[in-house]
Amino acid sequence: MIKQYREIKEKYKDYIVFFRLGDFYEMFFEDAHIAAKELEIALTSRDPENRVPMAGVPYHAADQYIYKLISKGYKVVICEQVEDPKKAKGIVKREVVKIITPGTITEINALDEKKNNYLVCIYREKHNFGIAAADLMTGEFVTTEIQSPYPYQELLDELSKLEPPECLVNISFYNDEALQKILKTNFNFLLTTREDDYFNLESAKELLLSQFGEEQLADIFKKTYSVIASGACLNYLRETQKLTLNHINSIKYYERNEYMVLDISCRKNLELTESLADGKRYGTLFWVLDKTETSMGGRTLRKWIEQPLIDIIKIKERQDAVEELYNDYFLRQELKEQLKNLYDLERLTGKLVCGNVNARDLLAIKNTVKYFPKIKELLARCRTKLLVTLHNDLDPLNDVYEILENSINEDPPLSLKEGGLIKDGFNADIDKLRKAATEGKSWIAELERKERERTGIKSLKVGYNKVFGYYIEVTKANLPLVPKDYIRKQTLANGERFVTEELKEYESLILGAEEKLLELEYEVFCQIREKLIAEIPRLKKSSQVISVLDVLLSLAEVAACNNYVKPELTLNDEIHIVEGRHPVVELTLKDEMFIPNDTHIDCKDSMISIITGPNMAGKSTYMRQVALIVLMAHIGSFVPAKSAQIGIVDRIFTRIGASDNLASGQSTFMVEMVEVANILKNATSKSLLILDEIGRGTSTYDGLSIAWAVIEYINKHIRAKTLFATHYHEITQLKKLKGVKNFKVLVKERGEDIIFLRKIVDGEADKSYGIQVAKLAGLPKSVILRAQQILEELEQHDKSNIQTEQIAAAEDVASSETQLNIESIKNEQVIRLIKDLDINTITPLEALNLLYSIKQKLI
Incomplete structure (x- = not known):
C-alpha cells in the first residue's frame, strides 16, 4: 500500500494526498506532519518497525478538513478506491479522482456566497498579457488581454477587480522578480506555475473548440494571448476535476475600456467592496446597495460595482427598470417575497457537473424553479425594456420541476448509497x-x-x-x-x-x-x-435572469429606503449635484445629521476645484462622496442627492490617504508619487480626478511645488474634472487660471475651539487650525500650550523676515526707476502691487511668490 501511495505522491509532489483507506482518508510521511499541525489531529503510525507517520480523517467528514487546508494555501489530491474491496485481488486499486485548489473549490459552503471564486490564468509574452478567468461553480468564463505601455499597472487593476484566490501562470511570468514583488505586496493568492509548453496556441485552439464550438470563438481567435490563456485555464480545470465541465458553455472576450476603468488605488480608497479598516463589507458601497435576496444577485451586484458601465443606453435601461420597481411598491414586495425562497441555482448547476451533488441539492433545485412561473407572471406587468427582456428570457422550467417533484423523496439522506432517495411510484x-x-x-x-x-x-x-x-x-x-x-x-x-x-x-x-x-x-x-445536466443551459439562463432582477430590486429598495433620486445621465462633461450626500457615511452616523453639499464641475469654467480647510472638516468625505455618486450613476443606481446631472466618465482616479509599501521598498511619499504619475499618464478629459493632499510627504517647498505643478499640468494638458484638497494655501492663487476655482470648508471658532460645519462654499481658508484639531484629538494640554507658543514665535520671525524682504524689494524697484519709466506699463503694475501689500499679514512664502511675480513682470 505504501508503494502504491509513493507512486501517486511522486506525480503530485506539491499536493497533500488524501489516500482512501477504508472509512478514512490517510496522509503519510511529510503530508501527515503538515496535516497534524494544520488540522490539529493526531499523528500516529501503524508500522512499529518503520514508524511511518500517519494522520487520518473520516471520509464522510473530510470536506471540512480539506477546505481548512485550502484556506491555508495548500492544494489537495483526492485518491479514491476505484474497485470493490470484496472483488479486488490483492491491493485495492486507487486513482486520483479530483484535485482541489483555492481556485477549483466545488463545495458551496466553503465559498463566499456573494463573491465569485475565480481561477485566473495569466500568459505573459514580453510586455503582453493574456488573462482568462473562470468560476468553476457558476460556469462563468471571461478573457481579455493587455498590450500597453504600462502593462504592470493594468494587470494589477484587472487582478484587483477579479480578486482571485489562485493564479495559473507561465514560467516567463513567474521568473520576473519585479512582477513577483509587485504581486506579493498587493495580493494574497496562490501562484501555480506550468511550463511554457502548457501554454500552446494550437492545443489551446483545439481545446476551446471542443468546449465552446466555432461560432463563439470566431472573434476570440483573433486575440492570440487571450486564446493561449483561455486554453491553459480550461486545461487546468479539466485536469483538476477529471471532467469535461459541460456547464462552462460560453466564453466572453471583453475590452477593458468597455467599462469605467477603476485602478487598484481607486477601488481601495473608495472602499467599494472591502473596507480599509478590516477588509469587511460593513462600511462599503456594496454594503449600502446590497439588499439582494439571493447569493446570485449578490455576486451580480458586486460585478456591477466593480465594472460600472460607460454605455449611456445600457445605463438608462437599468435606470428605467429601477425606476419602475421604485414606483411600484407592491410589485417590488411581491417579487422580493418570491426571490427570498430561492437557492443558489448557479452554483448548484456547478455541483451537478462536478459530481458532488446529492439528493438534497436536487430538492433545492426543485424548490427554486417552482417559483419561476409566479415570477414570470409578475414580470408580465412590467413595461420597461430591461424588465420585459427579463420576462421573456425567464424559462419557468416546468418540465424540470415535474421530474424532480415525481422522483426525489422530500427528506432524503445525505449519502447517495443509503437508499431512500426515490419516491414510491416513480420506478x-x-x-x-x-x-x-x-x-x-x-x-x-x-x-x-x-x-x-x-x-x-x-x-x-x-x-x-x-x-x-x-x-x-x-x-x-x-x-x-x-x-x-x-x-x-x-x-x-x-x-x-x-x-x-x-x-x-x-x-x-x-x-x-x-x-x-x-x-x-x-x-x-x-x-x-444526467437529465438535469442536459438542461444546464436553460438552468443557467434563468439563474442569470434572476440575478439581474434581484439587483434591480435591491437598487430600487435602497433608493426607496434612503431617499435617493434618479440621476440624469448626459454625454456632456458636466457633473452637477444638488445636496449630495455620502452613501456610506450618512448610514453610519448615529449622533449627528449628515450635511449635504452641492457640486458643479466641468471641463471648462469649473474644471479644477481647489478645496481648503482644516483636517477633520470633511474635505475627504466630500470628494469621495462625489466619486461614489458618479460611480453609482454609472451602474444604473439612484443616488443620494436632491438632484444630479452626471456626464459620462471613463475613469475615476483617487489619490487619498497616506500609506507605504515597505515590502517593495517604497516610502509613503514614493507611493503617493507613483499613484500621481499613474494618474497623469492615464487620465483623459472624460476622467474624474480625486486628489487629496498631494505633496505632503516631503518638505513644505518641495510638496507645494509638486502640488502646484500637478494642477498646472492637469489644467493645461489633461483638462479633466478635478477635486483637489490641500493645506498649501498658496495654491489658491491658481484661481487666476481659467477653469480653476477655490472652495473652503466652513468652520466656526468659539474661543480656542472650533466647530466643523461640514459645508463647502466658495473661497479659501485663511488657516489650517492644526493645533485646534490636535486638541480635539486629545493631545496633552502641555503639548498644546507649547505648540501655541512655538507658533507665535514662528509667526513673529516670519513677519520680521517679510519686512526685510519688502524693503529690499522696494530699493530694487527704486534703483531701476529709469528702466521702469521706459516700460511704463510694467512700472505701474509693480508699483500697484507693492502699494497694495499688507506687510503685517504676508508670509515668507507669499513674499517669495511676490518677488517671483515681480521678476516675471520685469522680464
Whole structure:
C-alpha cells in the first residue's frame, strides 16, 4: 500500500494526498506532519518497525478538513478506491479522482456566497498579457488581454477587480522578480506555475473548440494571448476535476475600456467592496446597495460595482427598470417575497457537473424553479425594456420541476448509497424491491414474536449487524430453553446468538433485495442527474435572469429606503449635484445629521476645484462622496442627492490617504508619487480626478511645488474634472487660471475651539487650525500650550523676515526707476502691487511668490 501511495505522491509532489483507506482518508510521511499541525489531529503510525507517520480523517467528514487546508494555501489530491474491496485481488486499486485548489473549490459552503471564486490564468509574452478567468461553480468564463505601455499597472487593476484566490501562470511570468514583488505586496493568492509548453496556441485552439464550438470563438481567435490563456485555464480545470465541465458553455472576450476603468488605488480608497479598516463589507458601497435576496444577485451586484458601465443606453435601461420597481411598491414586495425562497441555482448547476451533488441539492433545485412561473407572471406587468427582456428570457422550467417533484423523496439522506432517495411510484423495479425488503423486515418482526411464544423466552430478540447478518439473541439465563433446531453462531459475554435454516433463507432474500434496491436507487438518481445536466443551459439562463432582477430590486429598495433620486445621465462633461450626500457615511452616523453639499464641475469654467480647510472638516468625505455618486450613476443606481446631472466618465482616479509599501521598498511619499504619475499618464478629459493632499510627504517647498505643478499640468494638458484638497494655501492663487476655482470648508471658532460645519462654499481658508484639531484629538494640554507658543514665535520671525524682504524689494524697484519709466506699463503694475501689500499679514512664502511675480513682470 505504501508503494502504491509513493507512486501517486511522486506525480503530485506539491499536493497533500488524501489516500482512501477504508472509512478514512490517510496522509503519510511529510503530508501527515503538515496535516497534524494544520488540522490539529493526531499523528500516529501503524508500522512499529518503520514508524511511518500517519494522520487520518473520516471520509464522510473530510470536506471540512480539506477546505481548512485550502484556506491555508495548500492544494489537495483526492485518491479514491476505484474497485470493490470484496472483488479486488490483492491491493485495492486507487486513482486520483479530483484535485482541489483555492481556485477549483466545488463545495458551496466553503465559498463566499456573494463573491465569485475565480481561477485566473495569466500568459505573459514580453510586455503582453493574456488573462482568462473562470468560476468553476457558476460556469462563468471571461478573457481579455493587455498590450500597453504600462502593462504592470493594468494587470494589477484587472487582478484587483477579479480578486482571485489562485493564479495559473507561465514560467516567463513567474521568473520576473519585479512582477513577483509587485504581486506579493498587493495580493494574497496562490501562484501555480506550468511550463511554457502548457501554454500552446494550437492545443489551446483545439481545446476551446471542443468546449465552446466555432461560432463563439470566431472573434476570440483573433486575440492570440487571450486564446493561449483561455486554453491553459480550461486545461487546468479539466485536469483538476477529471471532467469535461459541460456547464462552462460560453466564453466572453471583453475590452477593458468597455467599462469605467477603476485602478487598484481607486477601488481601495473608495472602499467599494472591502473596507480599509478590516477588509469587511460593513462600511462599503456594496454594503449600502446590497439588499439582494439571493447569493446570485449578490455576486451580480458586486460585478456591477466593480465594472460600472460607460454605455449611456445600457445605463438608462437599468435606470428605467429601477425606476419602475421604485414606483411600484407592491410589485417590488411581491417579487422580493418570491426571490427570498430561492437557492443558489448557479452554483448548484456547478455541483451537478462536478459530481458532488446529492439528493438534497436536487430538492433545492426543485424548490427554486417552482417559483419561476409566479415570477414570470409578475414580470408580465412590467413595461420597461430591461424588465420585459427579463420576462421573456425567464424559462419557468416546468418540465424540470415535474421530474424532480415525481422522483426525489422530500427528506432524503445525505449519502447517495443509503437508499431512500426515490419516491414510491416513480420506478416499478424500485417499488418491487422496496416491497420485498419491507415484507422481509415484517417477516423478521413476526418471527421474533413467534419464537418468543414457542420458546417462552420473553427477552428473545432478532437482530442484525453487517458482520454476522441476522441472528436470534438469547441471554445466558434462558439458554436451557433454546430449541434443538437453533444453530449457535456467536458467543457473547451475556448470552449466545443463533440462526435457523428458515432465518438463513429469509436473510438471503432480504439482504439481496436491499442490496439491489440501493444499487438501483443510485442508478436511477444518476439518470435523473444526467437529465438535469442536459438542461444546464436553460438552468443557467434563468439563474442569470434572476440575478439581474434581484439587483434591480435591491437598487430600487435602497433608493426607496434612503431617499435617493434618479440621476440624469448626459454625454456632456458636466457633473452637477444638488445636496449630495455620502452613501456610506450618512448610514453610519448615529449622533449627528449628515450635511449635504452641492457640486458643479466641468471641463471648462469649473474644471479644477481647489478645496481648503482644516483636517477633520470633511474635505475627504466630500470628494469621495462625489466619486461614489458618479460611480453609482454609472451602474444604473439612484443616488443620494436632491438632484444630479452626471456626464459620462471613463475613469475615476483617487489619490487619498497616506500609506507605504515597505515590502517593495517604497516610502509613503514614493507611493503617493507613483499613484500621481499613474494618474497623469492615464487620465483623459472624460476622467474624474480625486486628489487629496498631494505633496505632503516631503518638505513644505518641495510638496507645494509638486502640488502646484500637478494642477498646472492637469489644467493645461489633461483638462479633466478635478477635486483637489490641500493645506498649501498658496495654491489658491491658481484661481487666476481659467477653469480653476477655490472652495473652503466652513468652520466656526468659539474661543480656542472650533466647530466643523461640514459645508463647502466658495473661497479659501485663511488657516489650517492644526493645533485646534490636535486638541480635539486629545493631545496633552502641555503639548498644546507649547505648540501655541512655538507658533507665535514662528509667526513673529516670519513677519520680521517679510519686512526685510519688502524693503529690499522696494530699493530694487527704486534703483531701476529709469528702466521702469521706459516700460511704463510694467512700472505701474509693480508699483500697484507693492502699494497694495499688507506687510503685517504676508508670509515668507507669499513674499517669495511676490518677488517671483515681480521678476516675471520685469522680464
